[in-house]
Amino acid sequence: MPTKIVIIGGSYAGVKAGKTLHKKFKDNDDVQITLIDKNPYHTLMTELHEVAGHRTEPDSIKIDLFKIFAGRKVDVVIDEIRDIDFEKQVLRSDGNEYSYDYLIIAAGNEANFFGTKGAEEHAFTLWSYEDAIRIRQHVEEMFFKASYENDYEKRKKFLTFAVCGGGFTGVEMAGELGEAKKHLSEKYGIDKSEVTIYNIEALDRILNMLESDDQVRTVEDKYYRRLGIELLKNSMIVEVTEDSVVLERGEVIDTYTLIWTAGIKNCKFSSGLGLDTDKFGRIRVNEYMQTMNYMNVYAAGDNAQYEDEDGRMPQIVEAAEQSGHTAAVNIAADIEKSEKHVHRQNYHGFMVSVGSRKAVADTGFKTSGWFAMLIKHMVNFYYGFLVGGLRQFWNYIRHEFFHIKHKRSFVGGHFSKASPNxxxxxxxxxxxxxxxxxxxxxxxxxxxxxxxxFSSTALNRIIQGAGNAADSTAGATQAAETVTEVAADAVSSATGAADGVVETxxxxxxxxxxxxxxxxxxxxxxxxxxxxxxxxxxxxxxxxxxxxxxxxxxxxxxxxxxxxxxxxxxxxxxxxxxxxxxxxxxxxxxxxxxxxxxxxxxxxxxxxxxxxxxxxxxxxxxxxxxxxxxxxxxxxxxxxx
Structure with missing residues (x-):
């Protein structure tokens, strides 16, 4: 019987683990690798705001899992795991069972509403492909309804959009709405000055993962102001209704649109498995990404709670990939009876975009504006190429530059202008x-x-060399005569060829x-x-x-x-x-x-x-x-x- 390795989740961590295991065991028929996900695609979570904010098309944030692992020693199975029997080492869905010898849990996270009244029922979340599509459709629907609404108060409520959370996702989502309002207003005949966009943050600072206060001020005072985004700091939301948001200080914002990006927690599936977890439901792991309960069960990405001398493992793409890699190499080490790899946190920086043209980045050196946006694109180029090679590299270029609409690229619309062939x-x-x-x-x-x-330069060199030699020896004179004859023949031949061309x-x-x-x-x-x-x-x-x-x-x-x-x-x-x-x-x-x-x-x-x-x-x-x-x-x- 082959050794069975199962990965739950086609997330950043799951895809990285699958690719690492393929490299380790591609020539080993005694190992079977299976990746199970409820969707047939890998979602580019860091680009969800682009689809939700009408910048790119929905397909831009999906990569087919079957194409990612085509020709590789990873079997992709589309199913939703409901339960795990860790003692019998069996995964169960509604209609199937899957046995395993080693298991990697990388099922991702979900929104954390922190018990806010009405938030789960009435707020939109931005944590999946489906979430992005839902927001995209809803935002346009609000503009459509406002276009034929004559009642001022109702119209204002339709055109008010609030984003809860001043982290990377919240800032990027607010930035996309700030840009989208221009073309949506034009499309539905609305004065864009009627559109109000709020970014609501409970703390006194947004983008807490950035060290530089100057970069934060650039976002607040420059980019937000340019896009017409109103920032409300120290403004905790205490209640969300169908058509309003209530702040702790008593202020009420009338809106049908609240996008919740205030925090995440482990998904219900992973946090409900009975494993040792932290207060957010993240599974505690050791330095090898093994769970505390079972040494053949690993957790990676946002499912894993890990902390070392460098601090708590953050919920970012680079951390997800590194932990997925660690889990995979340690499973391989266990099978091959070799030394395990201790997880090391090594992150190359943070980037956040505000709309399609401006960003701030801290990648060892701090940048902002157009150049920071270029760095963000380069990172996305790199990740896309690693995951999907030339195919995904080209897809990213098409979606971000060649097929972009309303000039919403960091190079404007110059690359997207096209005419019929x-x-x-x-x-x-x-x-x-x-x-x-x-x-x-x-x-x-x-x-x-x-x-x-022949080139004129070469011919000149021959003639010049022959002339110099003729001044020194009689033999060289003869050589010069020979060269001269060759040159004459060449000229004659060229003349004859020219006559032939004219005739032809x-x-x-x-x-x-x-x-x-x-x-x-x-x-x-x-x-x-x-x-x-x-x-x-x-x-x-x-x-x-x-x-x-x-x-x-x-x-x-x-x-x-x-x-x-x-x-x-x-x-x-x-x-x-x-x-x-x-x-x-x-x-x-x-x-x-x-x-x-x-x-x-x-x-x-x-x-x-x-x-x-x-x-x-x-x-x-x-x-x-x-x-x-x-x-x-x-x-x-x-x-x-």
């Missing part, structure tokens, strides 16, 4: 025609039969003939002066000895690129190759400035204009489906959704 079809056909003409011309010039590739293209249609013959004023000179040293070395040592084969490949490539662009086949690849070839030809010194437009033309078409009136429209969907089913491709995430 059919406008590029004429350009694609013309660039393809020009590459085809280039290739056919070279065939007629004899590029498949004799060497034609003399019967083209009028406009095409003008394109081939016409040279704008000042053009015709080599675009580069001296050929770069590395390129000259390549020409002399690699290309020259095999000139005809290299020329043949070049000619064939030009013809293929031309035909493919005309047909709209593999347009992305051909456009990219077009750019690379243009750079290569330019570096050899064999082209004048007329080649520049091939370079920029390739860039313009690289986005895939063949998907309109081209073969790519029919072929690429088929190839993508087949490509993404290849084992090594799925395992390496070398595909796009």
């Amino acid at each position: 059919f406008w590029l079809v004429p350009f694609r056909l013309w660039l393809g025609f020009m590459w085809l003409v280039e290739g056919v011309k070279k065939v007629d010039e004899g590029w498949l039969r004799e060497p034609k590739m 293209v003399s019967n083209l249609p009028g406009f095409a003939q003008w394109v081939v013959n016409h040279s704008p004023q000042g053009w015709g000179q080599p675009i580069m002066g001296d050929v770069p040293g590395f390129m000259q070395w390549i020409i002399d040592k690699i290309v020259a000895p095999y000139a005809v084969p290299f020329q043949t490949m070049m000619v064939v490539a030009e013809i293929i690129i031309g035909l493919c662009l005309i047909a709209g086949l593999f347009t992305f690849l051909c456009s990219a190759i077009s750019v690379v070839m243009t750079v290569g030809i330019t570096l050899t010194g064999m082209s004048d400035a007329t080649i520049i437009w091939y370079f920029f033309g390739g860039i313009a078409l690289v986005a895939g204009s063949g998907s309109t009136f081209g073969l790519d429209y029919y072929l690429m969907p088929i190839l993508k489906r087949r490509w993404s089913k290849i084992g090594i491709v799925r395992k390496s995430y070398l595909y796009f959704d």
Whole structure:
């Protein structure tokens, strides 16, 4: 019987544990790894506010668990565990049982209402994908209702939004609402000055995980003011009703929208298992992430309560990942009878965004504004790549930059501006025609039969060297004469080739003939002066000895690129190759400035204009489906959704 390791939860800790265990046991058939979650996706908890606040689309915060573990030694099971029998080592759902030898509990947390009257019944929480969707829909519904409400008091209540909690989640949620009110007001014909947004904090300071008071003041005095967010500190909420929020000092805020981000506690499932827990229901663990009750049961992430000389383990992504890793390596150590790993807390900083363009970050050095937002994106890039490789990296770029709406990116809407591909079809056909003409011309010039590739720099060096040698010895004089003859032959050959070109293209249609013959004023000179040293070395040592084969490949490539662009086949690849070839030809010194437009033309078409009136429209969907089913491709995430 194989050793069975079960992970409960596709959280940050659960995913990290699964990936670590795969690396440890990918070649060991005696170990079976299973990850169980009630949802088929891993939720990017740190990005929930973006969906709730209408910045990004819902799919941006989900990563398919089956795709994360594709081709890996982790079986993903979609089920909801209801009970655990620790003595029999069995997990139970409504209809299934799962046995285990080692167990990692990483089921996540839930909102903590601290006994506030009415909060659990009437407040919105932001702790899951479903929560983000619910808030997103509710906020827009409030704008919609306000758009046809004539009663001032009712309208004001619809357009008042309150966020309880001045931690990272609360500040980020308030910031998103501050930005969202602009486009939602425009959409529903509402004056945005009618919209009121509160961030309510019971203490006298927000963002307590940040050391710098200056950074906190930047958020309070600069970013909040710019977005029109009213900050209420020292304002504990004592009661929440369907249409109001009551503060401890007696003030009543009339609103249908209170988003509760004031704190979290262990989820009911984990805290109700009968294990040793703290006052928030978090499972107490030792330095190996083992529970105090059972040495083969581990807890990680927000489910675990751990404290060492560096303090209490915080409820942040980096802590979740590190604890998931610790639990996994110690299970492996137990199986392999090796020394266990003592958990070490090592965090690289904290970042909090306020809307899409501003943030504050403490990552060893303190930053704010646009640069802090860039750091936040870079961290997300890194995490996405580790979890989902190139696929998730690209998905993040699409959601955060290319498909962003209402200019809500830290670079504005510049990357998200798009136009239909059919406008590029004429350009694609013309660039393809020009590459085809280039290739056919070279065939007629004899590029498949004799060497034609040389640089003016190389020829000048030969002639100059021969001239100097002629002054010193008679033998060198003979060499100079020989070189001169070679140069003359080259010039003669080039002249003959030029005559052939003229004859070849003399019967083209009028406009095409003008394109081939016409040279704008000042053009015709080599675009580069001296050929770069590395390129000259390549020409002399690699290309020259095999000139005809290299020329043949070049000619064939030009013809293929031309035909493919005309047909709209593999347009992305051909456009990219077009750019690379243009750079290569330019570096050899064999082209004048007329080649520049091939370079920029390739860039313009690289986005895939063949998907309109081209073969790519029919072929690429088929190839993508087949490509993404290849084992090594799925395992390496070398595909796009």
